[in-house]
Amino acid sequence: MKARFVVLGGVLVAIVAASVFAPWLSPVDPNAIDLSATFQSPGWHHWFGTDQMGRDVFTRTLYGGRISLSIAFCAVLLAGFFGAIAGLLSAYLGGAFDATLMRVVDAQYALPPVFLAMLIVGICGPSVTNIVIVVTLANWGRFARIIRAEALSLRERDFILIARLAGAKPLYVVWRHLLPNVRNTFAVLLTLDIGLVIFMEAALSFVGLGVQPPDPSWGGMIADGRNYLDTAWWLSALPGLVLIATVLCSNRIGESLQRGEGAAR
Amino acid sequence: MLAYVLRRLGSALVTVWLMSMLIFLLVRMVGDPAYLLMPPEATEADRQLFREQLGLADPVPLQYARFLLGMLRGDMGNSFHFGAPALSMALTRLGSSLVLVGISLALALIVGLAMGVASAVRRDGWIDRFNTLFAVLGQAAPPFFVALLLIRLFSVQWGWLPTGGYGSWRHLILPVCALAWYSAAGIARLTRANMLTVLDADYIRMARIKGLPEHVVIGTHALRNAALPIVAFTASQFGVLIGGAVAIETVFSWPGFGSLMVEAISTLDFTVVQAAVIVSVLLFVSINLAVDVLYAVVDPRIRYRT
């Protein structure tokens, strides 16, 4: 069990590291057009081949990873942080605050995240910041709901009661007592959310409402390769496989954590 | 039971109302349509006329009231671009998306349940291993990517199925498979997990002690108790698939709801966007309501407790 955890973690770290160190791994401009070398299949000079404008697909995949992964991590952390705090407060304070917050979360569930994302991007324009904001907004409700449920079951426990009897203020109880105990669930949720967010961003980029060309992103690259499925399969396939590998590893790690197999306990 | 349903219904209506306000405000935030939709040479007088025609010159609360009343009457204005009633456009396109999503979800549920139950009953057997692989891959591959792979294989390479379009059952197969895989994966895993938990319970042991045939033990006792979270999950997948259908519709040129949204947003056709959002909200709120009621029907403890 532990060995599998290490392998998955290793692959994930490798992908992330490759993206971070992209400029050093592949010191080529991802947007550099070279019309004399279009549609080269994967080989020694171009590990992932080149696209219709002669751009090196490997470099673009790495840089695309930078964008896609940084959007994913930011959005997940933001959604997680705000969602968790909201959920904890909601569980702890109860009453009108709780009722209102749950209505708001329900409203958020009334619209598929993609639509909400498309709306906001359509209104405010497709910049990377906006995408992060949009994905966060579409996602925080999940955290709020689940953490709230956890906290509700914790609230009745004796150690919380003792803190309240001692006169602790709500925010203090939440921070010092509730938060550490939902940490496990929170960590699992964060990990499982990465895959979802990567999907969301990829879908947005795929339909043209995400990262705009010529900047590379995995979703965008898959979209670009659509028309060349039979002639230049590597354009869509390779970035797609990297995406799948990333999501697969983070999902599996999240599930291992859920089952309590994680090393970092 | 009735009290429970009414309470949920009230909740749902509040949500719809909140969302209508939200979309109303959002759309108005984009900017003045008189500037966005008219050519730059238009005069101020023209713009003012345009505004008055669309009722945009009135105070905002009045506009909202009119919007709300219109919504209740079924009139949500006409598309800026096509002139056709926005609501009927939204509904037609929704219809074709629902066909796609509905069939995908049904397929996903059947396949997912079967795989999950088979995995739980023959735990760690070869069928369990295969199902786990299927599920793990299904949840890691974005449907639109799967769609491209399927097209590459079945349309381009072997020419069995069309690459896109709308019309016959052949056009349905690839998009449905692409969408269904993702949901089937989630359903299979959830079913397996729930069934395993339930199968350890005392009442399952009791059912066997009674000498009941195994199919009754698994079907009537185990699956029924494992079912509720699966139902809720499947309902939530509906929303996920409608969202996922956006990209799929683009890949297969399927004239659906998602592509309507994309077009309407790209062309700043506000009435259509409004109509689409309201329709979408109504749909999801209804589904969630139906799930809540279904929960109460299946699990008697819920209706007696709340």
Added chain:
Amino acid sequence: MNILSVQDLVVQTPAARLVDGVSFAVRAGRTLGLVGESGSGKSVTCLSVLGLPPRGVQVSEGRILFDGEDLRTQTPAQLNALRGREIGMILQDPMTSLNPLLTIGRQITEMFRYRDGIASRAERRARAIDLLRRVRIPAPESRLDSYPHQFSGGMRQRVAIAINLACNPRLLIADEPTTALDITVRLQILDLLREVQSERGTAIVLVTHDLHLVRRYCDDVAVMYAGLIVEQGPVEAVFARPRHPYTKGLLGAVPRLRDLQHRLTVIPGQPPLPGSIAQGCRFAPRCPRAQADCASTYPAMRALDSQRSVACWHPEPSAAASDSLLAATTS
């Protein structure tokens, strides 16, 4: 004639032997009490007799003779046919042994439907009502459509008994049927079982850790410790003059209403964990009578007379030099 005869039963997981060579028998119309601490292997033994061991647990050796037939040689289909018809079991926790999503009526009538093939719904319901009346559930007609959570613990256990009665089992295994119930209700449930037994001649195995109940309701008793039986025999005899030091310690630990000066015995230490393989007697580390040979060789069960046996190298003396412990459990 022994309805049930278990011989040298071994039940194990890959890591440990939970039941390590257990033999006992029950005759028609008699009740055998199976006594022991938590973890001694009582429940696992019972479930194994029925062919329903918990996950990861297997019967690896021994014979389970029901009416002369070895259950271990039966196919799953044959075993299934026996369950519910000839052999029944009542589980410990009435809260969890009934399916919360089905009505009580449904959980009774499904047996008639699937097992007995009775097609008429009316007839199934009539039989179910009859059963509920038999176990003294008031207003059975209306209770048929109630759900388990609407019943009290005692009533749920009565329903479990009703379910088991549905077919006239020759053997009934009751795994701590009253442990989860209020004291006042316990005796009612066991009296009900005794009634059933006298009516139909059912053999009963009563698993419990409550010695008062054993005294009151059992004809014979078998004491289990760490996966083995250490003493067995008729209740009166064993309780009056326990031969195994463990049995004596157990009886000494029972508080006595009539002798408030009596000091309760304490058995120092803990039972060994399953999987820790001891060479000799498993009770030796805690035994006041232990000697050198106890730790080196395992004492097999030895018959003391035609009815009693004990697994001990140095059992308590047979003369009544110790207190009459029988008095302890007379209530």
